[in-house]
Amino acid sequence: xxxxCVNAGSSSLKFQVYEMPDEKVLINGYIEKIGQxxxxxxxxxxxxxxxxxxxxxxxxxxxxxxxxxxxxxxIVENLSEIKAVGHRVLHGGEKYSDSVLITDEVIKDxxxxxxxxxxxHPGNLAGIRAMQKAFPNVPQVAVFDTAFHQTMPKENFxxxxxxxxxxxxxxxxxxxxxxxxKYITTEMKKRLNKEDVNLIICHVxxxxxxxxxxxxxxxxxxxxxxxxxGLMMGTRCGSIDPSIIEYVMQESGKSIEEVNNSLNKESGFxxxxxxxxxxxxxxxxxxxxxxxxLAMNLYVDRIVKYISEYYMKLQGKVxxxxxxxxxxxxxxxxxKLVMDRLAPLGVTLNEEMNDKxxxxxxxxxxxxxxxxxxxxxxxxxxxxxxxxxxxxxNIAVNQ
Numbered sequence: 001x002x003x004x005c006v007n008a009g010s011s012s013l014k015f016q017v018y019e020m021p022d023e024k025v026l027i028n029g030y031i032e033k034i035g036q037x038x039x040x041x042x043x044x045x046x047x048x049x050x051x052x053x054x055x056x057x058x059x060x061x062x063x064x065x066x067x068x069x070x071x072x073x074x075i076v077e078n079l080s081e082i083k084a085v086g087h088r089v090l091h092g093g094e095k096y097s098d099s100v101l102i103t104d105e106v107i108k109d110x111x112x113x114x115x116x117x118x119x120x121h122p123g124n125l126a127g128i129r130a131m132q133k134a135f136p137n138v139p140q141v142a143v144f145d146t147a148f149h150q151t152m153p154k155e156n157f158x159x160x161x162x163x164x165x166x167x168x169x170x171x172x173x174x175x176x177x178x179x180x181x182k183y184i185t186t187e188m189k190k191r192l193n194k195e196d197v198n199l200i201i202c203h204v205x206x207x208x209x210x211x212x213x214x215x216x217x218x219x220x221x222x223x224x225x226x227x228x229x230g231l232m233m234g235t236r237c238g239s240i241d242p243s244i245i246e247y248v249m250q251e252s253g254k255s256i257e258e259v260n261n262s263l264n265k266e267s268g269f270x271x272x273x274x275x276x277x278x279x280x281x282x283x284x285x286x287x288x289x290x291x292x293x294l295a296m297n298l299y300v301d302r303i304v305k306y307i308s309e310y311y312m313k314l315q316g317k318v319x320x321x322x323x324x325x326x327x328x329x330x331x332x333x334x335x336k337l338v339m340d341r342l343a344p345l346g347v348t349l350n351e352e353m354n355d356k357x358x359x360x361x362x363x364x365x366x367x368x369x370x371x372x373x374x375x376x377x378x379x380x381x382x383x384x385x386x387x388x389x390x391x392x393x394n395i396a397v398n399q
Contacts, residue, residue, distance in 0.1 A: 001019070001020045001021070001083045001084075001393065001396075001397075002017055002018070002019060002020075002026070002075075002076060002081050002082050002083060003017070003018050003020050003082070003083060003084045003085070003086060003389050003392050003393055003396070004016075004017050004082050004084070004085045004086070004131070004135075005017070005018065005085075005086045005385050005388050005389045005392070006085060006086065006087050006088070006127050006131055007087075007088040007127075007384075007385070007388075008059060008087070008088075008123045008124055008126060008127025008128075008130075009120065009123040010119065010120070010122055010123040011032070011033055011034045011035055011036065011123070012030065012031060012032050012033075012034060012123070013030075013031040013034065013059060013062045013063070013066065013127060013130075014028075014029070014030045014031075015027075015028065015029050015030075015031075015066055016028040016029075016385050016389075017070065017075050017076075017082070018386070018389045020389065020393045021393065023386055023389070023390075026045075026075050027043060027044070027045050027069065027070065027073055027075045028043070028044050028385075029041055029042060029043040029044070029066065029069060030042050031056065031062045031065060031066070034056050034057075034058065034059060034061075034062050035056070035057060035058060036055075037055055038053070039053065039054060039055055039056045040052065040053040040054075041053075041065060041069075043069050043073070045073045045075075052065075058126070058130075059123075059126035059127055059129070059130040060129075060130045060133060062130065063130035063131060063133065063134045064134070066134075067079065067134055070082075079134075079135065082135055082138055083138065083139075083396060084138060084139045084140070084141060084392050084393065084395075084396035085131045085135055085138055085139070085140045085141070085392070086099075086140075086141045086143055086388040086389055086391065086392030087102070087124065087127060087128050087131070087140065087141065087142050087143065087388075088124070088143055088145065088179065088384070088388055089110055089121075089124045089128075089142045089143065089144050089145065090117040090120035090121060090124060090144075090145050090146070090176065090227075091110075091113045091116050091117040091120070091121065091144065091145070091146055091174065092109075092113070092142075092144030092145075092146045092147050093109070093113050093116065093146070093170060093174070094150070094170065094172075095109060096109075096142075096144045096146070096147055096150075097147050097150035097151075098144075098147055098391075099141055099142060099143040099144065099147065099388075099391035099392070099395060100141065100142055100395070101139060101140070101141055101395055102128060102132075102140040102141060102142050106142055107125070107128065110124065110125060110128075110142070111125065116170070116174070116225065116226065117226070119264070128140060128142075139392075139395070139396045141391060141392040141395045141396065143179060143387070143388045143391050143392070144178070145176045145177065145178050145179055146174045146175060146176060146178055147178055147182075148175075148178030148179070148181055148182040148185075148218055149173075149174060149175030149176075149178050149181075149211070149218045149221050150218075151217040151218045151219070152173070152175070152218055152219060152220060152221070153219070156173070156219065156220040157172045157173040157174070157175075158172055158173075159171060159172065159173065159224075159225075171225060172225065173221070173223075173224045173225065173229070174223075174224070174225060175209070175211070175218070175221035175222075175223050175224070176207075176209060176221075176223045176227045177203045177207070177209045177211075177221075177223070177325075178218075179384040179387045179388060180203045180324065180325065180382040180384050180387075181201050181203060181209075181211040181213070181218065181221070182387055183382055183383055183384060183386070183387040184199070184201050184203075184322050184324055184380060184382055185197065185199060185201070185213050185216065185218075186387075187380060188319070188320060188322060188378075188380070189216060192319055192320070194319075195216050196215040196216050197213060197215075197216050197319050197320075198213060198214055198215070198314045198317050198318050198319050199211075199212075199213035199318070199319060199320055199321070199322055200212060200213070200307055200310045200311065200314070200318060200320075200321045200322070201213060201322045201324065202303060202307065202321065202322065202323050202324065202325075202328055202338075203324050203325045203382065204231070204303065204323070204324075204325050204326075204327045204328040204334075205234075205325035205326035205327055206233060206234035206235075206276070206277075206326065207227060207233050207234070207236070208222075208230070208231040208232075208233045208303075208325070208327075209221055209222045209223045209227075209230055209231060210222045210230070210231065210303070210306045210307065210310065212310035212313055212314065214313070214314060219313065219314075220310065220313060222238075222306050228263060228264055230306070231299075231302050231303060231306065232267075232268050232269075232298055232299055232302050233268045233269070234268050234269050234270065234276040234277065234278070235264065235265050235266065235267060235268050235269070235270045235271075235276050236263065236264055236265075236267055236268050237263045237267035237268060237271070238268070238302060240263075245259050245260075245263075269281050269295050269299070272291055272294055272295040272298065273285075273289070273291050273292040273294075273295040274291065275292075278299075278326075278327045278331065278334065279331075281295050281296060282296065282331070282333060282334070296337070299334075300334070300337045300338055300341060301341075303338050304338060304341040304342060307321060307338075307342060308342075308345065311345055311375075318375050319376065320375070320376040320377065320378050321342075321347070321375055321376070321377045321378070322377075322378050322379075322380050323335055323338075323368075323377070323378070323379045323380070324379070324380055324381060324382040325382055328379065329358065329359055329364075329379060329381050329382075330358040330359055330360065331358075332354050332355050332357070332358065335349075335354055335368060335379070336349060336351070336354060339354075339368075339369075339377060342375075345374065345375060346373065346374025346375065347369060347373050347374065347375050347377060348369060348370045348372055348373040349368060349369065349370065349373075349377075350367070350368055350369060350370040353366060353367065353368050354368040357379045359381060364381055365378070365379055365380050365381060366378065366379060
C-alpha cells in the first residue's frame with residue numbers, strides 16, 4: 001500500500017511516499033517559497049536529488065507539482081495507487097490525544113485552534129485542502145504534534161495563573177514535537193525491551209524541546225501553550241520573564257505583534273550571536289567570538305537545567321537520556337558540552353564513541369556514555385515522517 005505523508009508550512013510543502021507496511025521510502029521532496037517568485041523544490045528518488053524551479057502561487061499548485069513528480073518518476077502509474085494521505089498538524093488542543101481521520105468536524109476544530117497555532121495552522125489547512133482536492137476519494141489523516149503530550153498530569157500542564165484562563169480560554173501547557181518524542185519512546189521501548197520506560201528525550205534542532213517520559217508516557221515537556229516556551233532555540237527565546245513584553249513595548253513603542261515576532265523570529269541564537277544555525281554559532285565561538293560563546297553557554301545551560309529538573313521528577317530512575325534531532329544527532333561538540341555539565345548526576349562521556357556518531361557518518365546512532373556512567377546516554381535519530389505514515393496506515397486500514 002502506497003501512503004503519502006505531507007507536512008505543509010505557511011510557504012512550504014514537504015512530502016514523502018512510503019510503501020507500507022514495509023516502511024520503504026519511494027520518494028521525498030521539499031517545495032519551498034510557495035507564493036514567491038523564487039519558489040523551488042528538491043526531489044530525491046533512488047538516492048538522486050533533482051532540483052526544479054517555478055513560480056507556484058499557492059498550495060494547490062504545489063500539490064499539482066507533487067503529483068507531476070509522482071507520475072514523472074514512476075512512483076505511481078495512476079493516482080489511485082495512493083491509498084491514504086497523512087498530514088502533520090501542529091495543534092490538537094485537549095480534544096485530540098491521538099491521530100484521527102480528517103472529517104469536516106476535524107477541519108473546523110483545526111480552524112478554531114489556529115489562534116493557538118497562528119504561524120502553522122494556515123499552512124497545515126492549506127495542505128489538507130490541496131490534498132483533498134488532488135485525492136478526493138482517499139482517506140486523509142491528521143497527526144497532531146500535541147497529541148503525545150496529553151498524558152501529562154494536571155500539575156504539569158496547568159499554569160499558576162487564574163484558573164478561569166484555563167477553563168475559559170484553554171490556557172495550559174500543550175507541548176510540541178510530540179510525533180518525534182513518540183517515535184523515540186517507541187524505539188526505546190524496543191531497545192530496552194520494556195514498556196514502562198523512564199526517559200529524558202532531548203529533541204534539539206532549530207526548534208527544541210525536552211520531554212520527560214515516565215512509565216512509557218509523557219509526564220512533562222518544555223514547550224507550553226505555544227512552541228515559544230522552554231528551551232532557547234535558533235530564533236526563539238524560550239522561557240523568559242513575561243513582564244519583559246510590556247516593558248519593551250513601553251520603551252520601544254512596538255506593538256504586541258512586533259514584540260511577539262521578535263521573540264519568535266529574532267531571538268535565541270540569532271538574537272545573541274547574529275546567526276541562527278548552531279553550526280555557525282559553534283564556529284564563531286571556537287574562533288573566540290564573545291557573543292557566540294555567550295550564546296553557546298546560554299544554550300547548554302538551559303538544556304542541562306531541564307534535564308536536571310526531569311531527573312528529579314523521575315526520582316533519579318532514568319533508563320536513558322536520548323539525544324535526537326539535528327543539533328544533537330550530529331553535533332559531537334554540543335553533546336560533549338551538555339554531558340560535561342551533567343557530571344554531578346554521574347554522567348560520563350565516551351569521547352571516542354561520541355566523535356563517531358552523526359547522520360553524515362557511517363555510524364548514525366549509539367550509546368555515547370561510558371560503562372561507568374550512572375545514566376545511559378544515547379544518540380538516536382528521530383523519524384517523524386515514519387510515525388505519521390504508521391498512524392495513517394493503521395487508521396486507513398482499520399476505517
